[in-house]
Amino acid sequence: MSDINELYKRSIFDHNRNPRNFHAMENASHSCDGYNPLCGDKVHIYVRLDGSDTVEDVSFTGSGCAIFKASASFMTSAIKGMTQVQARETVSKFLDMVTGSSDPEPEDKSMGKLSIFQGVREFPSRVKCATLAWHALTCALDKSTDGEKASSATPDSEARKDVVSTE
């Protein structure tokens, strides 16, 4: 059970049951869908940037597993109030952390509560659950709601490869 406790921290259960910022947003400036065809997890991310390019509000809707939902919930809590540049930096650090491509520097406290997702890397099949909302956030920031036709984000190219796998 040690590994499993590394993955499912108490706060993940809390955010799974009571996700923060879990609602649609009417006046979002940016939004995007995320979908993991492998497991059917779905997310829609809403972002409102103010005049100074700061995340004034961010929320999500969707359905999926506990890792996905808690990750989306933590993400929205973490990036609210950040500038777009800071939010993108956080996305990049988070993805590095859960894929295991780099460890956060011990003195780097910027990941804060997000570091609870570090255990995900021990469960490669669950990495996509943790990253779905983050990829959808990047997708949202890359295009404004009134802009080009919305496209869907998939967790990463790995997920696309998995889609074609059959039983």
Next chain:
Amino acid sequence: MRAMAKVNEIDTRTWPQVDFAKIRDQFPVLASTVRGKPLAYLDNAATTQKPWAVIDRMREFDSREYATVRRGAYRFAEQATEEFEKVRGKVALFLGAGSAKEIVFTSGATMGVNLVAGSWGRKFIGQGDEIILSNLEHHANILPWQMLAQEKGAVIKVIPVNDAGELDMEEFDRLLTDRTRLVAVTHVANSIGTINPVRTICAKARAAGAVTLVDGAQAAPHMKIDVRQIGCDFYVLSAHKMYAPSGLGVLYGRKEVLEQTPPFLTGGDMIERVTFEKSTFAPPPHRFEAGTPATTQVIGLGAAIDYLDSVGMEHIERQEKKLLDYATELVSRIESVDIVGNARDKAAIISFTLADAHPHDVATILDSEGIAVRAGHHCAQPTMDRFCVPATTRASFSFYNTFEEVERLAEGIKQATELFRG
């Protein structure tokens, strides 16, 4: 543990000639540990493990007998060809086919369906023709037909499923018309385990003048198959689901239908005569086997069939039924578990959802206990849609699984329930 003792007691009494506890020693993978726990391999509907008999025979063939088949002009290659073609005969017997000429080696069940859709289907299905599928199909028995229907302007009709996960046969009667050209149904539903009444379906389809394809990927390793008794025109299966290697499958085609079927993939060793102007093709089955085949894999399939015959399909079927009954009893007893699919006639597959935990979370909790199950839509999204679930957790059993593993599964599910209840 009293229930387990009871089941084991029934075992020994009923089938003293097969010691299922000892059978595990013949499958080396089953002795593995994962995350420090003994592996409980309950993902047999995805793929099965190989016995020593298969592993050893392939090693032996590769070490001492391997050569090109059906094209070598030397004794060594002729011997390899004889071994290879012997397996075709074994498969024919295993499936109850009339002749080895009705057995085509493919790369898997998926390729089998694609071959039939892309060659027979493209020739015989036209504008306004109707194809009947069921709501229990794997995507591999939907997509080739959907592509064909879109190309030809044909219509796809779907046999609905009742709440237990059984096909609505009255509705099937209504769907069957004089425009029906093909009925393609799965023998056993990979997602929820239903065993379909394929014999009745094929008889009715034939009476209506339709050709039939049965997807036997989930059935062939678990029950005695007799394609002539079933009465189908095509039957497909995958070797890796029947204790043989991956990358290999079988397409059975009834002689008369196979002879009318044009080639699918073209290339070497499937021709009679080739010129730049015009070519003529070999008769079945070689017409459908372009290029060098998966030679060693075919030899492995032959060994797997010998192995299954030595255990006996009727023993396998009954042992797996026992495992299914025990698992159903233990799992359905757990509060907040919903078993998806409760067909009267069911293979050893349990697909379920938990009220508070997502199937992927459940699979991870089980994985942490060394229990390998599948979570997801099982490549059967229309079936998931029918039961209004995005995904399920699926445990699928083989005769080499134990009653103790069933108990570990039930304990793991209980653990997940408690963790997520909050």
